[in-house]
Amino acid sequence: MSTLFSKGLRPGLYAITDNTLTPPNQLVSAVESAILGGAVLVQYRDKISTDIERLRQAADLQSLCQSAGVPLIINDDPELAKRVGAAGVHLGQSDRSLTEARQLLGNQAIIGLTCHDSIELARQADRTGADYLAFGRFFHSGTKPEAPPANKQVLAQARQFQRPITAIGGINADNGAELICSGADLLAVVGGLFGHQDIEFQARRLSQLFSDHHPLFHSHS
Numbered sequence: 001m002s003t004l005f006s007k008g009l010r011p012g013l014y015a016i017t018d019n020t021l022t023p024p025n026q027l028v029s030a031v032e033s034a035i036l037g038g039a040v041l042v043q044y045r046d047k048i049s050t051d052i053e054r055l056r057q058a059a060d061l062q063s064l065c066q067s068a069g070v071p072l073i074i075n076d077d078p079e080l081a082k083r084v085g086a087a088g089v090h091l092g093q094s095d096r097s098l099t100e101a102r103q104l105l106g107n108q109a110i111i112g113l114t115c116h117d118s119i120e121l122a123r124q125a126d127r128t129g130a131d132y133l134a135f136g137r138f139f140h141s142g143t144k145p146e147a148p149p150a151n152k153q154v155l156a157q158a159r160q161f162q163r164p165i166t167a168i169g170g171i172n173a174d175n176g177a178e179l180i181c182s183g184a185d186l187l188a189v190v191g192g193l194f195g196h197q198d199i200e201f202q203a204r205r206l207s208q209l210f211s212d213h214h215p216l217f218h219s220h221s
């Protein structure tokens with residue numbers, strides 16, 4: 001695996017949970033299906049549950065992800081990541097700072113940062129030591145329709161930072177290939193995965209896009 005990838009990160013499907021799509025009592029089995037279908041990274045994203053519910057769900061996901069060998073990222077909340085022993089945290093531009101999260105979680109934690117459509121934000125994220133750079137939304141997103149739109153050219157430009165690149169926003173198995181061809185290493189997907197009955201099948205289709213299109217899966221001999 002190239003030196004771009006460390007801390008258990010690798011190119012592939014990044015499965016992000018959503019409480020409106022997956023009721024709490026189905027969360028673990030939904031994520032298990034995503035992992036069986038090939039998800040290489042999982043994010044627990046929950047904007048509505050109480051602290052106690054979020055703690056329980058994050059802890060359940062952490063035991064699942066740990067036994068499957070798939071890193072678990074917690075959205076927005078470094079303290080919760082620390083509490084459940086998750087692999088890391090995803091932070092947006094109005095969330096806590098990377099520096100604070102790094103102090104709390106340590107050098108081995110995976111910290112991903114939202115860069116929207118901005119190479120300038122990506123440069124700052126690179127300088128502060130983000131473990132991956134996230135761009136998007138690339139398509140209409142039912143999960144976050146108000147997220148600022150991004151152009152796929154930003155993915156190619158971001159290769160200069162030598163950090164794993166994540167694409168997000170309205171991605172599914174039919175439109176994801178073009179983002180990988182433009183430079184994405186991870187496709188972060190909510191509705192295109194957990195919005196379906198056949199989660200494992202959709203995860204397999206999304207993962208197959210990497211075997212078909214990502215440069216690390218192609219031999220250069």
Ligand SMILES: Cc1ncc(COP(=O)(O)OP(=O)(O)O)c(N)n1
Nearest residue numbers: 075090091092093114134166168188
């Ligand atoms: C992989 C990934 N990319 C972007 C986001 C969005 O983070 P943020 O901008 O903080 O918005 P919210 O998700 O908190 O609404 C993400 N969560 N994951």
Ligand SMILES: Cc1ncsc1CCOP(=O)(O)O
Nearest residue numbers: 141143144147169170190191
């Ligand atoms: C959190 C977030 N940030 C930008 S788009 C988005 C939502 C992604 O969800 P979906 O894959 O359903 O569009």
Ligand SMILES: [Mg+2]
Nearest residue numbers: 076091092095
């Ligand atoms: Mg956030």
